[in-house]
Amino acid sequence: MENLSxxxxxxxxxxxxxxxxxxxxEVLPLPDKVxxxxxxxxxxxxKPLVVPGDTVKVGQLIAEPGGFISACVHSPVSGTVKSxxxxxxxxxxxxxxxxxxxxxxxxxxxxxxxxxxxxxxxxDKAWILDRIKQNGVVGLGGxxxxxxxxxxxxxxxxxxxxxxxxxxxxxxxxxxYRVMMERGAExxxxxxxxxxxLDGPRCIIGIEExxxxxxxxxxxxxxGLADRNPAYRHIEIRxxxxxxxxxxxxxxxxxLTGRQVKSMGLPIDVGAVVQNxxxxxxxxxxxxxxxxxxxxxxxxxxxxxxxERQHNYLFRIGVPLSFIMEQAGGVPEGxxxxxxxxxxxxxxxxxxDATTVKGSSAILYLTGEQTLxxxxxxxxxxxxxxxxxxxxxxxxxxxxxxxAGDFTALEKNAVHDCIECGCCQYSCPANLSLLDTxxxxxxxxxxxxKSRPKN
Amino acid sequence: xxFVVSPSPHIHAPASTASIMRDVLIALAPATLVSLVFYGWxxxxxxxxxxxxxxxxxxxxxxxxxxSPSTIGDCSAAVTGLLLALNLPxxxxxxxxxxxxxxxxxxxxxxxxxxxxxxxNPAIAARVFLLVSFPSIMTDWSAPASISSAWGFSQxxxxxxxxxxxxxxEGLRSGMTLDEIFAAHxxxxxxxxxxxxxxxxxxxxxxxxxxxxxxxxxRKVIKATTTLSIWATIIGISMVFSFxxxxxxxxxxxxxxxxxxLLGSIFMATDYVTSPMSNTGCVIYGFGIGLQTMLIxxxxxxxxxxxxxxxxxxxxxxxxxxxxxxxxxxxxK
Numbered sequence: 001m002e003n004l005s006x007x008x009x010x011x012x013x014x015x016x017x018x019x020x021x022x023x024x025x026e027v028l029p030l031p032d033k034v035x036x037x038x039x040x041x042x043x044x045x046x047k048p049l050v051v052p053g054d055t056v057k058v059g060q061l062i063a064e065p066g067g068f069i070s071a072c073v074h075s076p077v078s079g080t081v082k083s084x085x086x087x088x089x090x091x092x093x094x095x096x097x098x099x100x101x102x103x104x105x106x107x108x109x110x111x112x113x114x115x116x117x118x119x120x121x122x123x124d125k126a127w128i129l130d131r132i133k134q135n136g137v138v139g140l141g142g143x144x145x146x147x148x149x150x151x152x153x154x155x156x157x158x159x160x161x162x163x164x165x166x167x168x169x170x171x172x173x174x175x176x177y178r179v180m181m182e183r184g185a186e187x188x189x190x191x192x193x194x195x196x197x198l199d200g201p202r203c204i205i206g207i208e209e210x211x212x213x214x215x216x217x218x219x220x221x222x223x224g225l226a227d228r229n230p231a232y233r234h235i236e237i238r239x240x241x242x243x244x245x246x247x248x249x250x251x252x253x254x255x256l257t258g259r260q261v262k263s264m265g266l267p268i269d270v271g272a273v274v275q276n277x278x279x280x281x282x283x284x285x286x287x288x289x290x291x292x293x294x295x296x297x298x299x300x301x302x303x304x305x306x307x308e309r310q311h312n313y314l315f316r317i318g319v320p321l322s323f324i325m326e327q328a329g330g331v332p333e334g335x336x337x338x339x340x341x342x343x344x345x346x347x348x349x350x351x352x353d354a355t356t357v358k359g360s361s362a363i364l365y366l367t368g369e370q371t372l373x374x375x376x377x378x379x380x381x382x383x384x385x386x387x388x389x390x391x392x393x394x395x396x397x398x399x400x401x402x403x404a405g406d407f408t409a410l411e412k413n414a415v416h417d418c419i420e421c422g423c424c425q426y427s428c429p430a431n432l433s434l435l436d437t438x439x440x441x442x443x444x445x446x447x448x449x450k451s452r453p454k455n
Numbered sequence: 456x457x458f459v460v461s462p463s464p465h466i467h468a469p470a471s472t473a474s475i476m477r478d479v480l481i482a483l484a485p486a487t488l489v490s491l492v493f494y495g496w497x498x499x500x501x502x503x504x505x506x507x508x509x510x511x512x513x514x515x516x517x518x519x520x521x522x523s524p525s526t527i528g529d530c531s532a533a534v535t536g537l538l539l540a541l542n543l544p545x546x547x548x549x550x551x552x553x554x555x556x557x558x559x560x561x562x563x564x565x566x567x568x569x570x571x572x573x574x575x576n577p578a579i580a581a582r583v584f585l586l587v588s589f590p591s592i593m594t595d596w597s598a599p600a601s602i603s604s605a606w607g608f609s610q611x612x613x614x615x616x617x618x619x620x621x622x623x624x625e626g627l628r629s630g631m632t633l634d635e636i637f638a639a640h641x642x643x644x645x646x647x648x649x650x651x652x653x654x655x656x657x658x659x660x661x662x663x664x665x666x667x668x669x670x671x672x673x674r675k676v677i678k679a680t681t682t683l684s685i686w687a688t689i690i691g692i693s694m695v696f697s698f699x700x701x702x703x704x705x706x707x708x709x710x711x712x713x714x715x716x717l718l719g720s721i722f723m724a725t726d727y728v729t730s731p732m733s734n735t736g737c738v739i740y741g742f743g744i745g746l747q748t749m750l751i752x753x754x755x756x757x758x759x760x761x762x763x764x765x766x767x768x769x770x771x772x773x774x775x776x777x778x779x780x781x782x783x784x785x786x787x788k
Contacts, residue, residue, distance in 0.1 A: 009784050014466060171466070250784065260785040337459040348460040371465050377472050377529065378571040382727040384470075392783035394732065414783055422464030429470045430571075436462055 004209055006241035007251035008260075010390040012423045014171050014244055014344065016210055020301040020310035021174045025182055027314050028327060030102050034077050034318035035087060036062065038096040040357035041138040042145045043069030048098055054081045059108040059292050062098055071146045072136035074292035076316035079103040090321065090340055090354035091347060097355065100318075111291045117185050118288040121196055121231050128197045128287050135286035136293045136358075141165055141247065141276030142345065144359040147283065150275070151197045153268045159201040160271035163256050164191050164280055166207040166214065167240060167247040170342025173362050175297040176277040178312045180207070180214040183281055184221045190284035191275075192231055198273060203235045204256050208242045215239050244344060245421040249274045251390050263417050264449075278361075293317070293358055300324065302365030304334040315356060322352045324363060335365035336372070343371075344422045377430040385424035385434055391417045395424035395434040402441035407448060416445045472570075476530035478676045482667035483537055483722065489663045490656040494545035494598060495605025498656055502540040504549045508556030509536035516565045531570050535559050538578035538722060541657025542715070542762075543585070546595050554588075555581040575769045576729045579719075583762050594621070596654065618654045620714045623705060624758035632702035644708060657718045664717040677725040680734050684741025685720040685748075686711065692749040704753060714759030716748070723762075729769045736772075736779035743768040 039045040044067030056062060056075040063073035079102045087097040107113060122128055133148035153159055164187075168176040180187060195203045207215050218237050225232040238256060245251055250261045252274055259270040267274055275283070278296060285291040300311045309329040321340065325331060331338070339346040341361050349363075385395035393414055401409045418438055425435040490498050513532040517523050527533075539555055559581035567573040586593045596618055599605035619640075626636035658664070671677045689710050696704035710716065724730060724744055731740050744764045751760030 009782070012468065014468070254784075262785045263783070265785065335458075337461075337465060339465055343466040344464045346463060346465065348462070348465065349458065350460045352458075366465055368459070371459060373461070374467070374471070377526075378569060380472055380475075380531075380571045380727050381732065382475065383732045386732060386781050389781075390784065392781050392786075394781065396732070413780075417784065420463070426464045426466065427468050427470070429468075429472045429475055431467065431471070435464065439462065 004239055004241040005255050006243050007246060007248075007254040007390060009392045010388050010423060011243040011245065011251075012388050012426055013242070014426065016242075017171045017301075017303065018174050018177070018210070019172070019303070019307065020299050020312060021177055023174070023178070023310050023312050025178050025297055025312045025314050028316070028319065028324060030077060030105065030316065031319050031323040033079075033082065033099060033101045034316060035097040035099050035320060035355040036073060036076065036318040037089065037355055037357050038063055038066075038073065038098070039089075040073070040144060040317070040359065041071040042143055043067060043071075045096065046070060046073045048084050048096065050081045050084065050098060052081050052083050055079070055103075056081060056100060057106050057108050059111050059294060061292075065146075069146055069149055071138050072134060072292070074136055074294050075100060076294040076318045077102045078106040088351050088354060089357075090349045090351055092350045112289040113291075117189070119185075119189055119225060119229055119232075121189075121192055122287065125197045125199070128193055131287045131290065132197075132283055135282075135291065137279065137282045137286050138293065138358050139276060140278035140282065140296060140359055140361070141249075141274075142341075142359060143249075144357075147275065147279055150273055151194060153198070153273070157268045158271060159198040159268065159273045161253075161257050161273070162191070162195050162198055162201045162203040163252055163272055163274045164203065164205040165247050165249075165252050165274055165276045166205055166211070166218075167252060168211070168277075169208060169242070169244045169246040170344055170346075171244075172301050172364050173299050173342050174301070175299045175312055175361055177211055177214055179277050179281055179297055180211070181217055184214075184218050185225070186284045187277060187280045188218065188222055188225055188232065188235065189288065190280035190282075191235055193283055193287050194273075194275060194280070195234065196231075200234065201271075201273070205235065205237045206240050206246070206252055206256050207237065208240050208246060210242045212239075245390055245419070245423065247276075248390060248419050248421060250419065263414055296356075296358065296360065298324065298356070298360050299362040299364075300328040301362065302332065302335060303370065304367050305332045305365050315360075317356055317358050317360070319356050320353050321349060321356060321360075321363060324356070325352065328363075332365055334367045336368040337366040339364040339366060344426065345420065373433070374431040376432050379430055379432060382429060384427040384429065388423035388427040390421060390423060391419060393417060395438060396432075398441065399432065399434050399437045402437045407441075407445060410441055410445055411449075415442050416449060418442045472529045472531070475676055476534050478671065478674050479534050479722070480530065480537060482670045482674075482676070483534075483541065483657075485663035485666045486541060486657050486660065486718070487537065489660040490541065490545070492602060493605060493659055494656060495602070496607065497599075497605075498540075498545045500549055501543060501545065501547060501552050501656065502537065504552045505540035505543075505556050506533050506536035508553045509533065509539070509560050512557050512560040513565065513569075516561060526570060529570065532560060532564075535564070535577045538657075539581050541718065542578060542582040542655050544593065544596055544598075544654075545656045546597050547592060551585060551589055551592055555585045558584050571728055573728055574772075575766055576723055576726045579723050579762050579765050579769075583766055586762070596621070618713065618758065619709070620752065620758040624752075627703060633705065634702065644712065654713070655715055655718065658713075658715050661712050661717050664721055668717075668721045671721070671725075678734070678737070680737040681725050681730055681741045682720045684738045685716070685724060685745045688742045688745025689716060689749055692746065696749075696753060710749070710752065714748075714752070715761040719761040719765055720744070724765050724768075729772060731772050731775045731779060733776070733779045733781050736775040739775055739779065740768050740772065743771060
């Protein structure tokens with residue numbers, strides 16, 4: 001076995017469970033109505049531009065950015081706006097949604113809906129960035145940070161590396177894998193477009209070794225593209241050792257470049273910009289096809305879900321989760337917890353009629369046995385949490401300090417560096433709720449740090 | 456339909472406190488088996504008495520004094536019991552074993568708050584407690600002369616075995632050189648590696664202990680840091696001293712294979728609760744144990760020293776933890 005690179009500190013090896021890996025991407029049928037959230041990106045919520053009674057087309061701008069770090073939102077369907085108002089998201093928080101009743105499937109004429117691959121890259125980088133911004137592209141790897149902001153480094157900072165995250169290190173998830181297998185060429189063009197927007201840094205696509213087909217497939221496509229167009233000769237595909245959380249931004253940068261982002265620092269501080277596979281496809285569609293981010297791929301999976309009911313769906317963003325679940329045959333027997341996303345970092349679904357957002361990546365059914373928490377025991381000081389922490393923190397200590405409310409010591413022990421990957425709680429043999437406690441302390445710590453007067 | 460809602464992570468690794476403790480028991484199985492084969496009924500009684508007394512003490516304290524749910528299901532009391540049994544001479548009377556067990560669990564573990572809170576390793580502390588309280592019983596290394604006599608198949612006869620370290624320390628005090636001592640008593644390294652009479656029940660066979668070590672490493676129950684640090688220190692110090700004066704200072708291999716170094720370094724010093732959390736801390740801790748063991752052996756009154764060294768270093772663990780931390784991400788460069 002060749003010596004594959006990975007991140008240097010911590011990490012865990014949960015079982016892969018990529019059950020739906022061979023399910024091709026299917027187009028999800030249109031529902032009767034959709035609910036488009038105004039808070040599906042990091043930063044300020046978007047401001048609705050439509051009122052009840054308006055008719056909209058697929059891809060029409062229906063909300064504008066609410067601040068510098070914010071994003072445009074487009075209608076995923078054609079039809080009539082029924083209401084604009086507060087509605088609960090999957091966690092039960094009230095968020096402004098635009099409700100649209102679906103009528104037909106009429107698209108904006110400006111969108112190129114042909115399947116032809118456009119490999120010619122536009123020359124003007126400002127034009128590329130503008131297209132990405134106008135089409136509402138945000139990071140689909142989890143944080144949903146507006147992509148155009150990430151691709152425009154602040155003055156004085158340049159990107160040496162553009163890293164494409166094909167790790168898909170969360171168990172069960174297969175949407176990125178399917179995109180690499182079925183939309184691989186488009187992903188590569190998307191990568192080249194972002195490379196251009198960033199003035200030509202080295203581009204590395206990192207893929208974990210458990211997806212050898214994707215590594216081979218993309219390598220083949222890449223050599224084909226590079227033969228015909230020199231613009232594709234500076235993209236590299238790098239296999240990575242399988243380890244969670246490889247797809248964490250800081251971990252991926254460490255794994256692919258050996259550079260470590262400092263505490264409270266940003267990737268661009270070490271000259272890196274990280275984009276996920278889904279985002280890269282969205283960039284391709286936005287720039288080459290002028291298609292806004294209104295569709296994404298989502299995995300429906302779980303051990304209790306029969307194999308023939310596992311799916312990878314191309315869905316319109318704004319379709320209720322319950323509609324997708326019905327299409328996949330309803331809630332399977334034995335499912336006691338529904339996760340939006342992966343089992344390590346996904347969110348438990350409290351409201352099944354909540355809507356999908358740009359960052360939705362999976363509906364995962366877990367059985368009670370898989371997910372119910374065992375009773376907490378005393379800490380046996382085995383140090384497994386500290387060994388598992390990819391940030392080199394000491395979760396056992398942070399939990400104690402958090403319970404004592406000692407924020408001076410919490411800051412010294414870098415509670416604010418926690419990336420909430422869940423490795424500590426996953427590994428703890430005493431079943432301690434480490435991350436639950438640390439997450440709250442981290443939030444308080446960050447508020448304390450931000451409230452300090454700046455010198 | 457209502458679904459479970461809780462924060463991430465939503466899955467958990469299979470390991471639990473009980474599964475880790477069970478792994479330690481499995482790792483101790485080879486050494487236990489060897490001691491049972493050679494020491495027979497007496498050893499079986501000791502193992503049973505220690506395990507039962509430890510579990511019973513924990514249960515009784517939780518039931519009658521703390522009024523809290525019993526924790527004997529986590530198997531940690533059983534581990535303490537087995538380790539204590541393996542740290543006693545096979546000739547030890549059962550009532551001494553009971554006193555040791557009650558001390559280990561009742562005083563060393565439960566008074567500090569139970570599992571995870573004790574400062575000292577309960578089995579080691581109990582062994583030292585018994586050694587100071589019953590010196591003659593604890594250094595009576597007489598043992599069955601043969602396997603068949605150990606199990607009562609032939610006439611019961613015993614040899615008054617002595618530990619190699621005891622013989623050496625005695626001999627040196629009477630003015631003999633090491634060569635003369637070794638010539639008078641036929642110690643062979645081969646015997647020490649496979650099965651040797653004379654010593655605590657658990658250290659009969661170095662090989663059986665090493666098998667347990669490999670199992671613990673393979674199951675990722677312990678990291679090798681502490682153990683290797685102890686070994687390196689003991690080998691290093693004895694190499695220097697035996698090179699300078701081979702007639703008064705024993706050599707590295709002899710020191711590694713005698714006096715509970717393997718049992719202590721593999722199973723007692725690596726106890727999670729009483730060893731440091733960080734790798735750097737484990738190196739320092741291991742060095743301290745090795746250094747003190749060799750100081751006691753070469754210059755002290757007791758012939759072996761491992762238990763005292765571990766106990767003393769246990770006391771330094773909170774201090775070591777205060778100053779040694781794992782390297783944090785993004786701070787090294």
